[in-house]
Amino acid sequence: MSEQTTPSITELADVRFGRAAADQIGYEPSHVDAFMKRARRADQGRGELTVSDVRQARFATVAGGYDTEQVDDTLDDIEDLLAAREREQVTGERGDDEWEAMLAESIEQLRGRLERAPGERFRRPSREGAESYDVEQVDELCEQITRTLGAEPGAEGTVSADDVRRAAFASAQGDEGYEEAQVDAFLDATVDVLVRRA
DSSP: OOOOOOOOHHHHHTOOOOBOOTTSEEEOHHHHHHHHHHHHHHHTTSSOOOHHHHHTOOOOEEETOBOHHHHHHHHHHHHHHHHHHHHHHHHHHHOHHHHHHHHHHHHHHHHHHHTSOTTOSSOOOSSTTOEEEEHHHHHHHHHHHHHHHTSOTTOTTOOOHHHHHTOOOOEEEGGGEEEHHHHHHHHHHHHHHHHHHO
16 A cells, blocks of 8 residues: 655646536636746745735636636645644744744633633624625634634534635624624634644
């Protein structure tokens, strides 16, 4: 039985993405290709790419573009590899205790919001009629995140970074829901913690 190895960022960035059907929306190929070129260059030491850069990557959409699920999965894998490299670098330079202290500080910042009462965890949009997220659905995910942060990584009943990345909520209008930007920023910070503690 052969041992399976983790692909490099260059190998991930070299993947040929499938296309969405001509009448379906996909990512603009030239935008994705440019980002993957940047990832390859960074992997070869000819540029920089951070976990945050990957998480914040956005591409225009076009009919018949690259399959969004394939691209998103590849970005998630690249992000996970970068997080693992960051951990290796920090623990190599400053030791495991420093890494654990940094992670604990990030977890405490998340808990500050998670410990708020359901329905009060995030701001309500100030603009009347603004799109917002369903409060109950967001609070339910927050409860799952709370359980996850109190458990060992991968324990039963916990959520993964991918679960949080793929979270979707029903829409609400105005102050009936949570402000989308604030929830999204919190979820980004949660993914950051989950990929670093894996």
